[in-house]
Amino acid sequence: MLIFLFLLNISIEYSRFLDFKAEDVFETEVEVLNIYKKQSGDIFKLKASNFEFFINMPKNVEDEIKRYDLLNILILSKNISFLQYLKGFYTRTIYFDKLDKSETIKDRIIKNVEKNHKDEKIVELFNALFLAVPTSKELIMVFTNYAITHVVALSGFHLVVLSFVIYWLLYFPYSFFQNIYFPYRNRRFDILLITLAILFYYLILTDIVPSLLRAFVMYCLGIYLLRSNIKILSYMTLFYTFLIVIAMYPKYIFSIGFWFSIFAVFYIYLFIQYFKNYNKWVLFIFFNIWMFLIFNPIVHYYFPQTSFEQFYSIPITIFFNIFYPFEILAHIFEVSHYFDEYIKIFLEHKFHVYEVFTPLYFYILYILVSFFSIFSKKAFWLLNILMIGFNIYMYLWF
Known part of the structure; x- marks a missing residue:
């Protein structure tokens, strides 16, 4: 079924690609996702209905076109391959015209964030946290230097926090009506289904971010497996999640964010497999330290x-479990600006940055040893030795 779904979606994508290539130029409506400022001319990241791409724009255009604007645009499609079409491509524009845009719920949330904050960086931060809106290159560097990209980019981390908050907000009101009108229903399962529906709407609101889609599919599989008395936390669950996402959206195989999300869950499962019998409070701290260290060879x-x-990534990740739902409520009640002073200090910190690349041979070896760790405890300890060695090299020796 998944193979059939994959072939069907690839066929649909290819059919769209043929329409795109039917003539040397292609006209479409696009939304401006991001603007990367350059000296020679700004680079615009644009989103059409079926694909994303980049174009150059003259410097003076920036005054009339802003992020989230809707454009009617004519672009060159002549030398673009199907692979480039799936991955996202760079092309030239011949003509564009700004269109009127009807306000959506997403636009209202963005306006609410802008209303709450005066600083542009803070606005970008919360738009990314709430709606997966792409941030500027400058802010991406800040997240990378703090190693908190996993916290900012919407993924399972956010879905867990959101589902927990939604579940308990629904629990007591639903319990009241259930006890009176339908006591025969399974309360927890019903609330999980309602939570699932809300999260599905949120997924659509964020334009189906690959890492968030992975988390949502796992959430759906988790509910199904829970009802069927089948083990939820298993590598097969992760494997089928990967297959389902790629079958539905073949182009996501080129998304680094999606692969990072898969790797993150894989290492979480490895941690549970080998450390689950230790003290839970000790594990809570150790887990965040281990995940930070184990992921560095992949990220670098x-x-x-x-x-x-x-290294601030470790306490930030722990603190984020409180910060994220708190900021959602603070934005709803429009009191979040009281904390801007502290967030601004955090974002404007000056870093001493140097570069450490993971060599290709080490990267391949690390992934292979990670995979064999599923079946062998010796391979798992070798993985930890490689992890420690790389982090010593990266932070102390380099």
């Missing part, structure tokens, strides 16, 4: 930026 193959402030 793609993002070499290194700083000692990256």
